[in-house]
Amino acid sequence: MTGTHRRFTPLQRLLHWLMAAAILAMLFIGVGMVSTVTPKYLALVSLHKPLGIAILVLALIRLALRLSHGAPALPADLPEPMKLAAVLSHWALYALMIGMPLLGWGMLSAASYPVVLAGGIHLPSILPPSDRLHTLLWDAHYFLAFAFFALILLHVAAALFHALVRRDGVFEAMAPTPTRDEAAPAE
Ligand code: HEM
Ligand code: HEM
Secondary structure: OEEOOOOOOHHHHHHHHHHHHHHHHHHHHHHHHHOOOOOHHHHHHHHHHHHHHHHHHHHHHHHHHHHHHOEEOOOOOOOHHHHHHHHHHHHHHHHHHHHHHHHHHHHHHHOOOOEEOHHHOEEOOOOOOOHHHHHHHHHHHHHHHHHHHHHHHHHHHHHHHHHHHHOOOHHHHHOOOOOHHHHOOOO
């Protein structure tokens, strides 16, 4: 759904920026985890799992908001291939924000490892134990992490292109700051 409003709602913007920081942190925590054999591994992994599950919950909330509230229309003069690239890349980002945590949870379930959150909450296993499945999901989590990073770089490049070159309001639609209308008290 695409609306006629000019900006994403304040809640959509808050979630976007909060999750951008969390996802970037997750990519670096993940790479840190697999590049160390010191006890730091345990500290990193016990941060990686709950933060990843929090991202899954927030992404589902965000998807529901997106489906119910829609998004501001892209500028009418934006070439069709760029509109298509924006739409496809945004849905791919949603798929990765939901798919990556599910793959992480799934691969640990297949290896019979517990997924423990803050306060000792154990998440149920979502897959039966299977070495083959574990390897398959591990590979998918690994390769999709690189795809996620590459897509984020493209996304940031596109955002900067809109903000600095086209100056067409697309960046402002997601900017974390309130606009003058939002900041000014209602008359
Ligand atoms: C947005 C969410 C997530 C992102 C971006 C992410 C990213 C990553 C990255 C970049 C790696 C390192 C891959 C490599 O270079 O080898 C990794 C490894 C790992 N991830 Fe995630 N991850 C996410 C969610 C999760 C969740 C929710 C879990 C579990 C509940 C999880 C469990 C793991 C485990 C266990 C490893 C390490 C595997 C090993 O030590 O061999 N991840 N993740
Ligand atoms: C981990 C990092 C990020 C992820 C996963 C992400 C994800 C997304 C998604 C899924 C959308 C589409 C929103 C929707 O249609 O519901 C979006 C929009 C947007 N993002 Fe990001 N984002 C990230 C980082 C950034 C950064 C760093 C910037 C700026 C430099 C940025 C700027 C924007 C802008 C301007 C839009 C609005 C595009 C439009 O109106 O169509 N994002 N982002």
